[in-house]
Amino acid sequence: MSRTRFALLIVLALLVAAAPAAARPAATTAFVVINVGKINHDFKINGKKTASIAPGKRAKLVVTFAKAGRYPYLCVIGQHWKFGMKGRLKVT
Numbered sequence: 001m002s003r004t005r006f007a008l009l010i011v012l013a014l015l016v017a018a019a020p021a022a023a024r025p026a027a028t029t030a031f032v033v034i035n036v037g038k039i040n041h042d043f044k045i046n047g048k049k050t051a052s053i054a055p056g057k058r059a060k061l062v063v064t065f066a067k068a069g070r071y072p073y074l075c076v077i078g079q080h081w082k083f084g085m086k087g088r089l090k091v092t
């Protein structure tokens with residue numbers, strides 16, 4: 001699966017922190033990951049990971065980013081990440 005295809009699996013990244021940016025110590029984001037592939041996948045970022053997601057199913061992962069930066073994400077099932085199921089999320 002290409003890196004671009006994997007990026008499409010991350011359908012929605014919703015910023016749930018309602019306070020003004022200057023007032024909050026960290027940004028909390030809920031990822032809704034939909035597996036549109038034909039085998040199981042997962043999604044790991046910043047030390048948190050979904051369960052294995054079956055084809056056609058979805059999982060939600062709530063992650064807090066303490067500071068701005070680039071955070072690697074990947075699928076840790078098998079060696080999927082070696083075949084491109086990875087990327088970096090920029091948090092500003």
Ligand SMILES: [Cu+2]
Nearest residue numbers: 041042075080
């Ligand atoms: Cu995978």
